[in-house]
Amino acid sequence: MAAERSQPSGFDPNIPNIARMYDYYLGGKDHYAADRARAEEAIAADPTLVTLIRENRAFLGRAVRYLAEQGIDQFLDIGTGLPTQQNVHQIAQAVNPKARVAYVDYDGQVVAHGRALLAAAEGTRMIVGDVREPRAILDDPEVRRLLDFGRPIALLLVATLHFIPDEDDPQGIMAELRDALPSGSHLVLTHASADGVPDVVAKVVEVYKRTNAPGTPRTREQVTALFGDFELLDPGLVWAPLWRPERSITLEEALPVWFYAGVGRKP
16 A cells, blocks of 8 residues: 555646645745645635635644643654744744644655745744654654654644545554653644535635645544544534634534634543
8 A cells, every 4th residue: 555655746836736735825935836726726615715724824823822831841743834924833943942843744845845834943843744744744753853752742734634544544644643742731633524514615626636745534423533542622623713712603603614623632
């Protein structure tokens, strides 16, 4: 199966890249015509897509800030994508300047660009790693030098696992990652789902089939299972805007944001 897995290709600006598309949604500048064209197709399929992406990013900010305020000072961000505004280390270090963040992405282009942007950022590393090979990430010398696995770590998988197909065993991947973390660690996760607006999600999935990483939406039950025995913090697994929002928001408003979001704690 490993030989059949999709792998990041060499640099080709003509192949739409999900990291660069994400950057485009967020108003960044690190994207090419093919990325913009495919992103606009996705937006045409779901006119609220930019709102969804920004709400996903806003959830990440709220979760990291909350964990930093609870004393978590180590973060392992897998599938981080291109660095953009308000990255994990910026949010965590605003609370605790000594917070450390290991960023991981399987796309060599993303890692090279990230290393350049993070060169002056204290307490950070950016490494090449594929979530489908969790042991290689956990044993990476740079990760081990930066993070102390004897103390609680926040594991971040934000808008990442829906790019892992069922045949690559996302449940097994998560079990290995969870087992490596000490008690008191946390898992921060978002995942696409067709539970709320299935017709819209189906259209977006069709667009992403023509990118470097097709998507696999999952049900609430399937996403909850990714947390294993971690205890979900209030309010549980919810649509991303409903996780400890900074303003009042209704379920009707949140429903078009078809990413589940949650934070779990290892007993």
